[in-house]
Amino acid sequence: MLVRLIFSSYSRLLAGISLAALAVTLGGCDSAVADKPAETRPVLVATAHYEAQSPERSFVGTIRPRIESDMGFRVPGKVAKRLVEVGQTVEVGQSLATLDEVDLKLQAEQAEAEQRAATGVLAQAGAAEQRAKDLRGKGWATDAQLDTAKAAADEARARLNRAERSVELTNNSLSYATLVADTHGVVTATMIEPGQVVAAGQAAIRVARLGEKEAVVAVPETLLNRAKSGVATVTLWSEAGKTYAAKLREVAPSADPATRTYLAKFSLPDAGDDVSLGMTATLTLSDSRTERVARLPLSALYSQGGDPSVYVVDDKGAISLKPVTVKSYDSNSVVISGGVDEGAKIVTLGVQKLDPSQKVRVVSSLSF
Known part of the structure; x- marks a missing residue:
């Protein structure tokens, strides 16, 4: 009987110790759960990039x-020298090519000789006209003789005028034997070679x-x-x-x-x-008139009876819900025209399970 009493007391003592140990263990678990910080939710984000709605x-x-000219000689002749090459830079007045001047010099000498002859004829005709005027004033010449002398003098003046113009033309032709640049440019092509006979106006050198x-x-x-x-x-x-x-x-x-x-x-x-x-x-x-828009995945939109919105993640992992202006919808994307800034990080998956008060962790980002 005594043994049975001792065994019963010992059993109650062991049960009490076990309950106490279990209570201590459960209390420690509750404290550990309370002290453990809330985990951040990993999210996938896309970067907002605005561009013209009509692509470039x-x-x-x-x-x-802008201006490229084919330059040529203004007189015909035989090319004596070509003074420039392709790719060479030329200045205003620089010589590009020359013609053989022998025939042109002969023409100039002939015109000068014609001018001297016309000068002598005019002097003789002018003296005859003056004598006819003097004789007519004294009554020793008729009107017909005076008219003849005046006509001869007028013809001599016209001949001298033609001779002077011929001298100018031949001198100009002699100067045209040298092709010169009329602008600052670069030679892009040469169409003549020494010894070649060219016509007036034929393309010789191209200058840009x-x-x-x-x-x-x-x-x-x-x-x-x-x-x-x-x-x-x-x-x-x-x-x-x-x-x-x-x-x-x-x-x-x-x-x-x-x-x-x-x-x-x-x-x-x-x-x-x-x-x-x-x-x-x-x-x-x-297109300067087109609107700038950003394209996002369709899964980034969050809407529960209100305006379409997106979750934007900042550098510290905090998220905020911002309404956006939807321009159009595609099969798997949405086009927005405003609401978020350029370069904003927008959550693209699981937006229905997010809470603005929780922290998130960006595990990957993509450009859309």
């Missing part, structure tokens, strides 16, 4: 001079003026209106980081029959000496 279009073109350059491109007919009213810029392949403003100067009135494109010339007022002729350029056309 680019075309490959060539840098050309360096004053103004332009980009020449072929524009399809679908973008012809944008070329006329849009904003054009030009970049060079040799200097891709620099942009030049361009302005449409001329567009072909009809399309090329083979390519069905229109040849357009855009002037480059800011192009300096570093822009060389023949360089490859890229002309970009943009």
Whole structure:
């Protein structure tokens, strides 16, 4: 009986100890759960990037001079010398080529001799006219004789005038035997060689003026209106980081029959000496009237009976719900025209499960 009593007391003591230990353990677990901070939710974000609703279009073109002239001799003759080569820069008044001057000098000497003869004839005719006037005043000559003397003097004056003009023309022709540059430019082509006989006005040397350059491109007919009213810029392949403003100067009135494109010339007022002729350029056309929009995944929109909104994540992981202006919807994207800033990080998945009071952690980002 005593043994049974001792065993019962011992069992109750063990049960009490076990309950106490269990209570202590449960209390420690509750404290650990209470002290553990809330976990941040990982999210996938997209960066908002605004661009023109009508995309820019680019075309490959060539840098050309605005004015390129074929220069030629104003008199015929045989080429004696060609003084320039292709690619050489020339100045105003610089000699480009010369003709053989032998025949031109002979013509000039002949005109001078004709002038001297006309001068002598005029002196004789003028003296005869004066004598006829004197005799007629004394009554020793008739009116017919006076008229004949005056006519001979007038003819002699006209002959001298023709001779003087002939001398000027032959001197000019002699000066035309030297082809000179009339502008600052660069030689782009030579079509003559020494010994070649050329006609008056025949193209001899092509000179491109360096004053103004332009980009020449072929524009399809679908973008012809944008070329006329849009904003054009030009970049060079040799200097891709620099942009030049361009302005449409001329567009072909009809399309090329083979390519069905229109040849357009855009002037480059800011192009300096570093822009060389023949360089490859890229002309970009943009529509100045189009609205700037951003494209986002359709899953980024959050709406529960109100205006469409998106969750924006800041650098500290805090999120905020911001309403956006929806421009249009696509099959898997939405186009917005405002509501968020350029470069904002927008949550793209699971927006229905987010709470503005919780913190998030960006695990990946994508451009859309």
